[in-house]
Amino acid sequence: xxxxxxxFLKLGAVAAAGTAIGPVAAAVTGQSPAAAAGKRLGMVIDxxxxxxxxxxxxxACRKENNVPRFTEPELDMHWIRKIKFHPKGVEGAQERSFxxxxxxxxxxxxxxxxxxxxxxxxxxxxxxxxxxxxxGCRYCIVACPYKARSFVSxxxxxxxxxxxxxxSRTHGVVExxxxxxxxxxxxxxxxxxxxxxxxxxxxMVFGDLHDQASAAAExxxxxRARQLRADLGCQPGVYYMGL
Amino acid sequence: xxxxxxxxxxxxAVLALPLVYNVGASVTGVSTGAPALTEGKGLKCVKDGxxxxxxxxxxxxxxxxxxxxxxxxxxDSGLRGCIACHxxxxxxxxxxxxxxxxxxxxxxxxxxxx
Amino acid sequence: MAKIKYTRIGGDSGAYYGFxxxxxxxxxxxxxxxxxxxxxxxxVTGMTNQVPWGMPIVMAIYLIGASAGSLxxxxxxxxxxxxxxxxxxxLASLLAVLLIVAALMAIILDWGRPDRILVPFFxxxxxxxxxxxxxLYNTYMAIGFLYLVxxxxxxxxxxxxxxxxxxxxxxxxxxxxxxxFGFVYVRELYNSPLLPPSFIAxxxxxxxxxxxxxxxxxxxxxxxxxxxxxxxxxGRLMGLFILVVLYFIFIENVTRSYAPKNYEAASFLLLHGGxxxxxxxxxxxxxxxxxxxxxxxxxxxxxxxxxxxxxxxMQLIGVLMExxxxxxxxxxxxxxxxxxxxxxxxxxxxxxxxxxVSLVEWMYALGLFGVVAFGYGLAIRLxxxxxxxxxxxxxxxxxxxxxxx
Numbered sequence: 106x107x108x109x110x111x112x113f114l115k116l117g118a119v120a121a122a123g124t125a126i127g128p129v130a131a132a133v134t135g136q137s138p139a140a141a142a143g144k145r146l147g148m149v150i151d152x153x154x155x156x157x158x159x160x161x162x163x164x165a166c167r168k169e170n171n172v173p174r175f176t177e178p179e180l181d182m183h184w185i186r187k188i189k190f191h192p193k194g195v196e197g198a199q200e201r202s203f204x205x206x207x208x209x210x211x212x213x214x215x216x217x218x219x220x221x222x223x224x225x226x227x228x229x230x231x232x233x234x235x236x237x238x239x240x241g242c243r244y245c246i247v248a249c250p251y252k253a254r255s256f257v258s259x260x261x262x263x264x265x266x267x268x269x270x271x272x273s274r275t276h277g278v279v280e281x282x283x284x285x286x287x288x289x290x291x292x293x294x295x296x297x298x299x300x301x302x303x304x305x306x307x308x309m310v311f312g313d314l315h316d317q318a319s320a321a322a323e324x325x326x327x328x329r330a331r332q333l334r335a336d337l338g339c340q341p342g343v344y345y346m347g348l
Numbered sequence: 349x350x351x352x353x354x355x356x357x358x359x360x361a362v363l364a365l366p367l368v369y370n371v372g373a374s375v376t377g378v379s380t381g382a383p384a385l386t387e388g389k390g391l392k393c394v395k396d397g398x399x400x401x402x403x404x405x406x407x408x409x410x411x412x413x414x415x416x417x418x419x420x421x422x423x424d425s426g427l428r429g430c431i432a433c434h435x436x437x438x439x440x441x442x443x444x445x446x447x448x449x450x451x452x453x454x455x456x457x458x459x460x461x462x
Numbered sequence: 463m464a465k466i467k468y469t470r471i472g473g474d475s476g477a478y479y480g481f482x483x484x485x486x487x488x489x490x491x492x493x494x495x496x497x498x499x500x501x502x503x504x505x506v507t508g509m510t511n512q513v514p515w516g517m518p519i520v521m522a523i524y525l526i527g528a529s530a531g532s533l534x535x536x537x538x539x540x541x542x543x544x545x546x547x548x549x550x551x552x553l554a555s556l557l558a559v560l561l562i563v564a565a566l567m568a569i570i571l572d573w574g575r576p577d578r579i580l581v582p583f584f585x586x587x588x589x590x591x592x593x594x595x596x597x598l599y600n601t602y603m604a605i606g607f608l609y610l611v612x613x614x615x616x617x618x619x620x621x622x623x624x625x626x627x628x629x630x631x632x633x634x635x636x637x638x639x640x641x642x643f644g645f646v647y648v649r650e651l652y653n654s655p656l657l658p659p660s661f662i663a664x665x666x667x668x669x670x671x672x673x674x675x676x677x678x679x680x681x682x683x684x685x686x687x688x689x690x691x692x693x694x695x696x697g698r699l700m701g702l703f704i705l706v707v708l709y710f711i712f713i714e715n716v717t718r719s720y721a722p723k724n725y726e727a728a729s730f731l732l733l734h735g736g737x738x739x740x741x742x743x744x745x746x747x748x749x750x751x752x753x754x755x756x757x758x759x760x761x762x763x764x765x766x767x768x769x770x771x772x773x774x775x776m777q778l779i780g781v782l783m784e785x786x787x788x789x790x791x792x793x794x795x796x797x798x799x800x801x802x803x804x805x806x807x808x809x810x811x812x813x814x815x816x817x818x819v820s821l822v823e824w825m826y827a828l829g830l831f832g833v834v835a836f837g838y839g840l841a842i843r844l845x846x847x848x849x850x851x852x853x854x855x856x857x858x859x860x861x862x863x864x865x866x867x
Binding site for chain 3: 175177178179181182183186189190192193205214217218219238239244247248254256257259276278334337348
């Protein structure tokens with residue numbers, strides 16, 4: 106193996122050009138599109154209208170999306186969950202609650218750290234997990250500020266009485282709230298929002314945050330809605346009132 | 349050297365046997381034992397049968413990418429479109445797949461009654 | 463300097479066969495553990511939705527660190543001009559390659575879907591440290607291997623060039639590995655710009671410790687002449703690297719502890735973290751850093767091979783604990799969704815998590831060590847990696863021993 110300088114330079118140039126082709130091609134074809142300036146799907150949730158012991162949204166999500174249940178609480182999977190809260194250090198403070206799910210951020214740390222773009226942003230702002238591509242490295246779970254994601258740590262048998270319109274999952278991938286993209290694409294609301302409305306509480310409002318005519322945008326204009334951990338700069342698409 | 353060349357020729361001939369067998373069968377019309385699929389319920393499929401036989405994986409993959417990444421509804425080209433006319437996987441997908449020994453992992457997640 | 467003669471080891475002693483059989487059996491634990499993981503899912507480990515990264519990742523970053531440490535030591539003679547270490551250049555670069563291969567196995571077998579191994583190679587994501595590292599680790603492995611080949615060919619020019627390239631990319635690999643955690647701005651115990659450089663420092667100290675142990679035992683077992691001043695020289699180097707590591711740990715923790723918003727996180731690690739606090743002060747600081755540094759740099763113990771070996775073992779285990787303390791405690795702390803509020807949920811919000819290394823993960827970790835040991839034993843038997851003797855020539859005019867530079 107006796108390289109002369111010219112031969113090495115030629116080889117090096119070809120190798121460098123070769124390595125550049127992959128990323129350039131990926132950037133042009135394979136990378137996920139950033140959220141279009143048009144639609145930005147999100148929610149406004151009013152904690153004041155959310156009864157502490159109500160779990161309608163959680164139950165509806167589980168049923169709609171066949172979310173697996175595991176007996177061990179530390180392995181159990183959650184797409185949406187009820188969070189109860191009260192101020193620290195205040196004696197006898199009343200406990201209140203709100204539902205939390207993936208906030209479909211505009212700068213999602215999960216999508217940034219995913220090595221294969223299995224987590225990506227759809228043009229309408231929904232952050233999706235492509236379970237066909239997920240390698241199960243769990244970097245996204247580590248990076249998410251809102252504990253929105255779950256890893257499928259046991260093999261899952263599709264339930265006999267499950268929802269046939271939503272696929273199941275293999276073990277070894279990550280999943281989370283999809284903002285019911287399958288329903289949204291057909292013009293419906295997410296299952297949790299529909300269930301909340303059915304209880305009469307109407308604590309959850311879903312819509313296009315960029316559409317000034319939408320109910321969600323109207324609530325944002327009241328100035329009473331805020332994001333969780335806005336300081337992190339992730340720009341979540343779910344806002345809360347009454348916190 | 350001659351022995352080597354002869355060995356290579358014999359090897360290539362043996363390697364080509366399945367191809368010759370299949371081409372011969374399709375030319376002469378002799379059956380190879382490949383299963384015949386039951387007719388679907390609808391009038392016609394998204395594409396014709398021989399195209400589908402060769403390319404259904406590519407079609408489904410593209411539909412999947414568009415559906416998952418762009419939110420484009422799959423309609424007739426997606427799995428639910430297939431189920432509408434071919435309601436049983438055992439008489440459709442699984443028939444050819446088990447004949448050729450392919451086991452795609454679609455069914456670990458996607459609902460398609462057997 | 464006389465030309466160094468490299469030969470294969472005899473490899474026919476009972477001790478050698480015993481070593482190979484034992485390391486093969488231990489190495490077999492890795493595929494058993496990995497298969498169990500693949501078939502049953504991560505439920506068989508201690509990893510949960512709260513602590514998604516466990517011992518496999520700890521092992522991966524540990525092996526990467528050891529690999530770079532070995533590589534830098536190999537480059538000492540080819541790149542940094544310390545010709546007295548030339549006899550070990552091949553051995554050290556062999557170890558570097560074996561360790562990075564084991565590290566890649568550690569990473570990939572821990573994925574939920576390792577059967578999708580080709581996917582990262584077709585979907586490069588420039589903003590993902592994992593994706594960047596995939597390029598860095600593989601390039602590093604390739605260059606390390608080519609460097610080993612150049613050493614074999616005794617091509618001094620290319621040894622120097624490839625050695626330099628390997629050192630440069632080793633810096634990239636280590637910064638990248640530290641950055642995996644350092645870039646995670648959500649968790650206070652991860653988010654630190656010091657993680658990339660401190661990673662390199664610990665890699666150098668653990669790499670030196672590994673080299674001390676392997677050199678001593680390999681030359682001892684094969685009965686080849688070996689100048690003990692190599693051990694004491696490397697020991698002093700290890701001591702200096704440890705001081706750098708201590709400095710980084712000190713600065714990181716003091717800086718972090720200064721901000722009130724970090725009081726809970728910092729005091730978890732340093733005071734209230736139960737076993738994590740014990741691992742930190744007892745395992746890492748005392749056993750892993752202070753005692754080995756004292757032993758290595760003290761003039762009495764520093765010139766005794768026995769004490770240096772003890773210090774090296776303590777250092778090796780200590781750095782493993784350091785990697786553990788990088789990965790795990792940050793996941794134990796609850797995420798603050800609503801600062802100032804107490805939160806609870808069915809998803810364990812607001813709670814400190816729990817993690818303990820499961821049997822499968824112990825098998826996984828031991829199996830990785832077994833793979834490296836078996837590969838090493840095989841390589842020195844199959845190829846002339848080992849110099850027939852490693853003696854330092856004392857030049858009468860200089861009047862000083864070769865190790866004291």
